[in-house]
Amino acid sequence: xxxxxxxxxxxxxxLGPAFVYSFQEKQQYRRVCAAEETxxxxxxxxxxxxxxxxxxxxxxxxxxxxxxxxxxxxxLAHQEFLEDPSLLEEAQKLIRETCAxxxxxxxxxxxxxxxxxxxxxxxxxxxxxxxxxxxSRRVLQILTGTQDVDSLANLTQPVIVVARDxxxxxxxxxxxxxxxxxxTAAGGFTSHTAIIARILGIPAVVGAGExxxxxxxxxxxIVDGRGGQVIAAPDETTAERFASLRRSHDxxxxxxxxxxxxxxxxxxxxxxxVVANIADASSAEAALDLGAxxxxxxxxxxxxxxxxxxxxxxxxxxxxxxxxxxxxDRPLLIRTLDIGGDKQLPYVDFGHELNPFLGWRxxxxxxxxxxxxxxxxxxxxxxxxxxxxQIMFPMIATLAEVRRxxxxxxxxxxxxxxxxxxxxxxxxxxxxxxxxxxxxxADLIAPEVDFFSxxxxxxxQYTLACDRxxxxxxxxxxxxxxxxxxxxxxxxxxxxxxGKWVGMCGEMAGDPEAIPLLLGLGLDEFSMNAPAIPAAxxxxxxxxxxxxxxxxxxALAKPSAEEIRGYLRSLGLxxxxx
Ligand code: PEP
Ligand code: MG
Numbered sequence: 001x002x003x004x005x006x007x008x009x010x011x012x013x014x015l016g017p018a019f020v021y022s023f024q025e026k027q028q029y030r031r032v033c034a035a036e037e038t039x040x041x042x043x044x045x046x047x048x049x050x051x052x053x054x055x056x057x058x059x060x061x062x063x064x065x066x067x068x069x070x071x072x073x074x075x076l077a078h079q080e081f082l083e084d085p086s087l088l089e090e091a092q093k094l095i096r097e098t099c100a101x102x103x104x105x106x107x108x109x110x111x112x113x114x115x116x117x118x119x120x121x122x123x124x125x126x127x128x129x130x131x132x133x134x135x136s137r138r139v140l141q142i143l144t145g146t147q148d149v150d151s152l153a154n155l156t157q158p159v160i161v162v163a164r165d166x167x168x169x170x171x172x173x174x175x176x177x178x179x180x181x182x183x184t185a186a187g188g189f190t191s192h193t194a195i196i197a198r199i200l201g202i203p204a205v206v207g208a209g210e211x212x213x214x215x216x217x218x219x220x221x222i223v224d225g226r227g228g229q230v231i232a233a234p235d236e237t238t239a240e241r242f243a244s245l246r247r248s249h250d251x252x253x254x255x256x257x258x259x260x261x262x263x264x265x266x267x268x269x270x271x272x273x274v275v276a277n278i279a280d281a282s283s284a285e286a287a288l289d290l291g292a293x294x295x296x297x298x299x300x301x302x303x304x305x306x307x308x309x310x311x312x313x314x315x316x317x318x319x320x321x322x323x324x325x326x327x328x329d330r331p332l333l334i335r336t337l338d339i340g341g342d343k344q345l346p347y348v349d350f351g352h353e354l355n356p357f358l359g360w361r362x363x364x365x366x367x368x369x370x371x372x373x374x375x376x377x378x379x380x381x382x383x384x385x386x387x388x389x390q391i392m393f394p395m396i397a398t399l400a401e402v403r404r405x406x407x408x409x410x411x412x413x414x415x416x417x418x419x420x421x422x423x424x425x426x427x428x429x430x431x432x433x434x435x436x437x438x439x440x441x442a443d444l445i446a447p448e449v450d451f452f453s454x455x456x457x458x459x460x461q462y463t464l465a466c467d468r469x470x471x472x473x474x475x476x477x478x479x480x481x482x483x484x485x486x487x488x489x490x491x492x493x494x495x496x497x498x499g500k501w502v503g504m505c506g507e508m509a510g511d512p513e514a515i516p517l518l519l520g521l522g523l524d525e526f527s528m529n530a531p532a533i534p535a536a537x538x539x540x541x542x543x544x545x546x547x548x549x550x551x552x553x554x555a556l557a558k559p560s561a562e563e564i565r566g567y568l569r570s571l572g573l574x575x576x577x578x
Contacts, residue, residue: 001235006208007189007474008228010197011531013246014181015239018219018232019159021152021166029103029144041095045102048142053082055138059153074131074308081135087113103143110136130346155179160221164213165469166193167342172306176200181223183230185212188477190457190507191469192342197225198507199279201531205230207471256534260291264526264537266519270545273525274537275331277505281319284326287530291537294330294388296453296527297505298323300376301339309347310372316379324387331388333453333503333527334380335432336405337372338362338394342469348372357467362395367404377412381423389427392453396431396438402448432505434458439487446498453527454491456506460484479508480561480568485517489556492522503527512574513565515539520552539573 033041056079064072081087091109094100100108110132117129152161152170155178163170165186171193179202187193187206197204203225215221215232222231222242226249231238264274275296276287280303284295303311303319311319324332339345340361348369353359366373383389393405406429416423433439434455442452456479457468463483466473478484488504495502503525508514510528515536518526528536551571558564 001238002232004183004205004208004212004230004232006183006205006212006228006230007187007194007471008224008226009187009189009194009206010182010202010204010225012181012201012203012225012249013242014160014203014221014223014225015242015246016158016160016180016221018162018215018217018221019155020213020215020217021161021163021170029140030101031104032099033101035099038095038099041100041102041105042092044143045091045095045105045139048102048106048139049082049088051142052135052139053079055142055154056082062153077128078131078135078138081110081132082139103140106136106139106143110139160223162212162215162221164210165191166196171196172302176202181221181225182206183208183212183221183223185210186469186471188467188469188471188474190460190477195457195507195529196279198510198529198531199277199283201529207474209471253531253534256538257290260534260537262291262537262541264293264540266540266543266545266548268544268546272519272523272540273331273503274533274540275333275503275525275527276530276533277527278323278530281322281326283530284323287533288326288330290530291533292330292530294327295323295332296503296525297392298332298334299338300335301337301343304337304339304345305343307347310375313375313379313382316376317382320379320383320389324383324389327387329388331390332383333390333392333430333505334383335392335394336363336376336380337366340365357461363393363401363405364395367401367408370408373408374412377409378416381409381412381416381427382421384424384427385422386424389424390430390451391427392430392432394432394455395435395458396433396445397435398437399441399445399448402431402445406448432458433491434462434506436463436487439491442491442494443497446495446500449500451500452491452495452502453525454488454502454504454506456484456488456504456508459487459506460508463487478561479506479511479514480555480564482556482559482561482564485521485556485564488518488523489521489552496522501525510536512536512539513568516543516548516551516571516573517555517568518552519543519545520548520550543573 056075060072060075090112091105094105094109114129114132117125120126152174155175158178158180160181161179163184165184181202182197182204184193184206185208191206194206203223205223205225205228208230219232222234265271273293275294276292277297278284278287278295279299341357380391396402428450430449430451430453432455433452460477460479461468464476466476492502501524504523505527509526510532512535555564555567558567
């Protein structure tokens with residue numbers, strides 16, 4: 001039995017065998033063989049190529065059913081590489097003439113052609129070099145028996161995923177039904193992996209350190225997403241103890257879920273909206289089941305990941321429409337593309353950035369890229385025709401950006417009107433307040449918008465100058481830091497003075513420790529990962545507004561996050577029942 005300590009990233013307990021996702025790890029293999037082994041190496045290579053071909057066929061079929069022919073076509077192109085006679089000849093020659101192993105022949109032979117493609121003038125051909133390397137990696141992984149890049153999509157049994165870290169593309173293609181838990185060596189509480197785990201309600205521990213990667217495939221694991229620990233090869237008593245904890249956790253979740261459809265309001269009748277953060281259209285229905293009163297953040301960037309070209313206006317319209325059809329009259333707040341930082345797209349050239357989180361991302365990139373921005377705005381507006389759709393711009397730092405974004409929106413509205421395409425001309429427009437400059441200048445921005453939504457995940461990292469995904473500075477990343485609470489209060493007060501409502505869609509909005517305080521500060525809307533909604537609603541319903549106000553006054557008078565947390569915990573509210 002071995003224990004690993006990390007950051008408690010997503011509540012719940014998971015038990016199951018480890019699936020070690022080793023895609024990013026270095027491959028070790030033998031490079032040369034004896035002369036008498038060459039026939040065997042040729043046969044091994046042939047088998048691996050044919051397995052790769054079959055894998056790609058399955059992936060192609062799945063992708064074309066789920067995401068359409070355009071997206072799936074890339075896998076047919078990958079198959080074509082496997083059938084290319086000159087590529088095969090090159091690899092065979094390396095085995096026959098230099099006694100290369102199958103692994104070395106594929107890696108070096110394919111690399112030779114990738115290098116040639118890269119040297120071409122034509123942009124399209126140059127980009128194919130990356131595809132060819134992808135195919136080469138797939139064949140190598142088959143030969144070495146390590147997990148391949150698609151295996152997260154093709155899991156055949158329930159597992160606990162162990163990885164150094166998971167990129168947005170990794171989690172987007174993961175077969176979520178088969179993943180009981182995550183644990184990663186890197187990452188912080190608001191890193192991408194942690195947020196996805198919470199959206200999906202999958203127990204997770206992140207930032208557990210490099211030693212986590214010593215876990216071998218198939219080892220029985222316990223992931224305790226509340227206590228922040230991972231236990232490998234537990235003894236019988238430990239396994240039994242955690243199995244029983246999991247049963248009580250599930251029972252409590254079911255009890256709360258049964259009450260979740262009641263409205264979000266305090267004991268004395270102050271109404272607040274309790275809504276969901278979603279990352280794809282298919283999760284809207286599950287969010288309603290958990291008591292969501294709408295969607296307060298649709299992270300549209302996931303629509304853009306794991307594909308080779310920008311989703312068309314028609315594809316986006318279909319997607320937004322699918323969500324509004326589920327939500328009916330409930331609000332859908334669509335955030336425009338928030339790409340860049342840790343979310344890269346193969347078809348957008350971000351160039352080399354020293355500090356991607358401070359770089360060309362989100363609204364900055366969109367304002368510079370009408371070909372990306374305008375089709376998305378058109379799709380959102382079209383979806384607003386008969387539904388309760390709202391638009392939100394991310395990463396606003398200045399008033400000028402709000403004005404420019406609104407100009408683009410007006411231009412798109414004029415185009416649609418000229419084309420006699422229906423849309424709601426009164427679609428509410430808001431911004432994410434997630435950069436300290438926007439928070440501090442909220443009074444100046446408020447007259448330009450209909451609402452604010454506070455993005456604490458970024459607001460905390462920018463205010464405290466600590467990377468939200470870096471476990472080494474996770475101790476600094478604290479939502480209860482007095483500076484953060486003052487910024488939040490300032491934003492809420494400025495918005496209310498201008499007659500505008502304020503929501504919060506950062507992770508803090510779903511944190512039972514922070515909810516009474518936020519309620520007392522006057523927050524109007526709480527947008528969170530759907531699994532957090534039942535407990536959040538119960539907590540809100542257990543308090544009067546006056547109690548909450550008193551809590552916020554006391555908390556803001558304290559000088560440090562530790563004292564604020566100590567005070568909030570001393571109230572024992574997170575477990576209070578109606
Ligand atoms: C935030 O920054 O708080 C937020 C909700 O956006 P994201 O986590 O997608 O950056
Ligand atoms: Mg953000």
